[in-house]
Amino acid sequence: xxxxxxxxxxxxxxxxxxxxxxxxxxxxxxxxxxxxxxxxxxxxxxxxxxxxxxxxxxxxxxxxxxxxxxxxxxxxxxxxxxxxxxxxxxxxxxxxxxxxxxxxxxxxxxxxxxxxxxxxxxxxxxxxxxxxxxxxxxxxxxxxxxxxxxxxxxxxxxxxxxxxxxxxxxxxxxxxxxxxxxxxxxxxxxxxxxxxxxxxxxxxxxxxxxxxxxxxxxxxxxxxxxxxxxxxxxxxxxxxxxxxxxxxxxxxxxxxxxxxxxxxxxxxxxxxxxxxxxxxxxxxxxxxxxxxxxxxxxxxxxxxxxxxxxxxxxxxxxxxxxxxxxxxxxxxxxxxxxx
Amino acid sequence: xxxxxxxxxxxxxxxxxxxxxxxxxxxxxxxxxxxxxxxxxxxxxxxxxxxxxxxxxxxxxxxxxxxxxxxxxxxxxxxxxxxxxxxxxxxxxxxxxxxxxxxxxxxxxxxxxxxxxxxxxxxxxxxxxxxxxxxxxxxxxxxxxxxxxxxxxxxxxxxxxxxxxxxxxxxxxxxxxxxxxxxxxxxxxxxxxxxxxxxxxxxxxxxxxxxxxxxxxxxxxxxxxxxxxxxxxxxxxxxxxxxxxxxxxxxxxxxxxxxxxxxxxxxxxxxxxxxxxxxxxxxxxxxxxxxxxxxxxxxxxxxxxxxxxxxxxxxxxxxxxxxxxxxxxxxxxxxxxxx
Numbered sequence: 001x002x003x004x005x006x007x008x009x010x011x012x013x014x015x016x017x018x019x020x021x022x023x024x025x026x027x028x029x030x031x032x033x034x035x036x037x038x039x040x041x042x043x044x045x046x047x048x049x050x051x052x053x054x055x056x057x058x059x060x061x062x063x064x065x066x067x068x069x070x071x072x073x074x075x076x077x078x079x080x081x082x083x084x085x086x087x088x089x090x091x092x093x094x095x096x097x098x099x100x101x102x103x104x105x106x107x108x109x110x111x112x113x114x115x116x117x118x119x120x121x122x123x124x125x126x127x128x129x130x131x132x133x134x135x136x137x138x139x140x141x142x143x144x145x146x147x148x149x150x151x152x153x154x155x156x157x158x159x160x161x162x163x164x165x166x167x168x169x170x171x172x173x174x175x176x177x178x179x180x181x182x183x184x185x186x187x188x189x190x191x192x193x194x195x196x197x198x199x200x201x202x203x204x205x206x207x208x209x210x211x212x213x214x215x216x217x218x219x220x221x222x223x224x225x226x227x228x229x230x231x232x233x234x235x236x237x238x239x240x241x242x243x244x245x246x247x248x249x250x251x252x253x254x255x256x257x258x259x260x261x262x263x264x265x266x267x268x269x270x271x272x273x274x275x276x277x278x279x280x281x282x283x284x285x286x287x288x289x290x291x292x293x294x295x296x297x298x299x300x301x302x303x304x305x306x307x308x309x310x311x312x313x314x315x316x317x318x319x320x321x322x323x324x325x326x327x328x329x330x331x332x333x334x335x336x337x338x339x
Numbered sequence: 340x341x342x343x344x345x346x347x348x349x350x351x352x353x354x355x356x357x358x359x360x361x362x363x364x365x366x367x368x369x370x371x372x373x374x375x376x377x378x379x380x381x382x383x384x385x386x387x388x389x390x391x392x393x394x395x396x397x398x399x400x401x402x403x404x405x406x407x408x409x410x411x412x413x414x415x416x417x418x419x420x421x422x423x424x425x426x427x428x429x430x431x432x433x434x435x436x437x438x439x440x441x442x443x444x445x446x447x448x449x450x451x452x453x454x455x456x457x458x459x460x461x462x463x464x465x466x467x468x469x470x471x472x473x474x475x476x477x478x479x480x481x482x483x484x485x486x487x488x489x490x491x492x493x494x495x496x497x498x499x500x501x502x503x504x505x506x507x508x509x510x511x512x513x514x515x516x517x518x519x520x521x522x523x524x525x526x527x528x529x530x531x532x533x534x535x536x537x538x539x540x541x542x543x544x545x546x547x548x549x550x551x552x553x554x555x556x557x558x559x560x561x562x563x564x565x566x567x568x569x570x571x572x573x574x575x576x577x578x579x580x581x582x583x584x585x586x587x588x589x590x591x592x593x594x595x596x597x598x599x600x601x602x603x604x605x606x607x608x609x610x611x612x613x614x615x616x617x618x619x620x621x622x623x624x625x626x627x628x629x630x631x632x633x634x635x636x637x638x639x640x641x642x643x644x645x646x647x648x649x650x651x652x653x654x655x656x657x658x659x660x661x662x663x664x665x666x667x668x669x670x671x672x673x674x675x676x677x678x
Contacts, residue, residue, distance in 0.1 A: 040660035047657050057397075277655075284654040284661065289639055291665035293632045300628055308624075315623040316616075318386050321379035322623065326630035
């Protein structure tokens with residue numbers, strides 16, 4: 001079977017054709033030039049899904065929790081897509097194996113779509129690819145799109161910030177400190193889930209987390225960015241929502257419905273307070289900026305043998321700083337190619 | 340005491356004046372516009388130091404190891420600066436406390452400079468600020484500049500890739516998997532250090548790591564980027580260097596001299612094989628690209644109330660994709676301000 005042009009996949013994606021969805025998601029992930037116009041088209045049809053980010057350090061049990069949460073959402077009749085950002089190295093082949101293992105109870109359900117994406121070390125492409133994959137799944141009619149990420153690092157946090165609702169998962173037994181703080185993701189949490197609450201030391205984790213939240217409660221930190229110099233740009237009514245701490249045990253199946261209720265309640269709160277619009281604006285801005293960076297990188301690559309080469313040599317030999325060189329280059333490069 | 344213009348700090352930095360160094364490092368970290376020209380100037384004077392990246396997941400004992408390694412380098416008479424990228428949340432105030440705790444045996448030594456930087460959730464600024472801080476310390480005459488990062492995430496990996504020699508620290512007892520693989524940093528390692536080798540389970544960690552290295556050995560993956568489509572762009576003679584695995588115990592003070600010997604041997608190998616030039620070119624390119632992105636972000640911010648606002652609204656309401664909007668914007672924005 002030959003290559004189906006991406007433009008021809010779009011109508012099928014909008015009808016929910018799983019094969020077409022899988023193909024276009026793959027092209028979004030890989031950043032295929034040919035899919036550019038189709039992905040722009042898909043974006044215009046998206047915007048109905050509830051995007052839920054689920055993040056936590058390795059070992060926090062978030063994959064198991066995502067599976068349990070997905071099953072719970074399915075019982076309400078909603079369709080669920082999962083985009084898992086898998087930090088496995090290319091050596092491990094972890095993605096494919098992971099997809100098989102994780103499906104478990106939701107395997108074979110046509111109302112569930114799972115895709116793992118490896119972080120590739122390449123600059124920037126991951127966040128763009130993952131978010132365009134989310135667009136495809138959103139436009140395809142999935143009611144909830146879950147983005148699962150390891151909650152450390154710019155790329156992952158970038159993806160988590162594109163969610164309407166972000167769940168931060170903490171687990172007992174991973175050290176004395178509050179894991180979310182160590183990972184720098186406390187601020188992005190709309191809902192806290194403590195996993196493995198069948199363990200006796202879970203109460204300590206829950207108590208620590210609640211104490212920390214009581215200490216840090218306050219508006220203006222939602223995006224984890226200190227906005228002292230332009231506080232007005234941040235959504236202002238976060239005080240209406242206090243992130244709850246939900247105790248869960250995937251093993252015992254406990255707390256999963258509570259978690260789903262908290263996630264749904266948060267989305268309802270976003271709508272009621274008007275915060276959803278503010279958040280959408282924020283997401284649009286971040287994605288536009290990220291797209292600008294992608295275009296910039298493509299232009300650098302295209303002029304690599306010419307002007308880029310000359311300036312690069314000046315930087316390498318320390319005749320020109322990276323900043324001064326970039327400034328010259330940015331205003332000389334012309335658009336072109338498949339942009 | 341008033342604000343000393345950054346241009347006036349530069350000659351003092353070049354003389355090794357610690358107070359001037361600390362000030363300019365702070366301005367680099369914060370991205371102060373006024374320091375732009377001074378930092379460009381400093382960059383032209385840098386390039387002599389051996390930049391060593393030390394990275395590992397939280398709990399791997401890398402801070403303790405960095406302290407021990409620093410003491411060992413000092414015993415050879417060389418001056419050492421440490422830039423620690425601290426993922427603590429703004430809530431924790433971790434940086435200042437951390438600086439005091441970590442100094443330990445190297446506290447008060449004027450041949451050692453330590454600065455912790457918090458990751459701020461802000462896009463991009465961390466890598467730029469950290470690397471310009473390294474320029475300052477390099478130009479100030481520190482023989483070795485150690486960049487310590489949590490080895491997860493784009494920002495941290497970006498900083499690690501700016502090092503000439505990258506040490507990846509693994510510890511026993513952090514899980515069954517190879518931590519470096521989970522964190523996606525196996526490929527950036529020039530030297531592997533296993534910490535806490537006073538523990539009985541350390542042998543398992545060492546054996547696992549060696550097995551994995553034997554399996555994955557091969558050229559072309561040094562930068563963690565699969566360069567299939569342009570293999571020629573990657574430094575080609577990696578086969579000359581096989582990353583050694585060094586067993587260390589900071590508690591017992593064992594293996595630290597071995598680690599230093601491996602780090603020094605790697606730098607010598609870079610020089611002898613000509614790989615150092617290739618690596619410098621790679622670093623120059625990445626920094627130039629990152630600077631381009633910073634400039635782009637500054638322009639977005641400056642046009643926020645005008646053209647950016649209009650396009651943002653089109654993206655928010657899904658009339659235009661982020662990519663299409665960025666494309667229009669990129670070719671309309673004009674330079675200005677303190678660029």
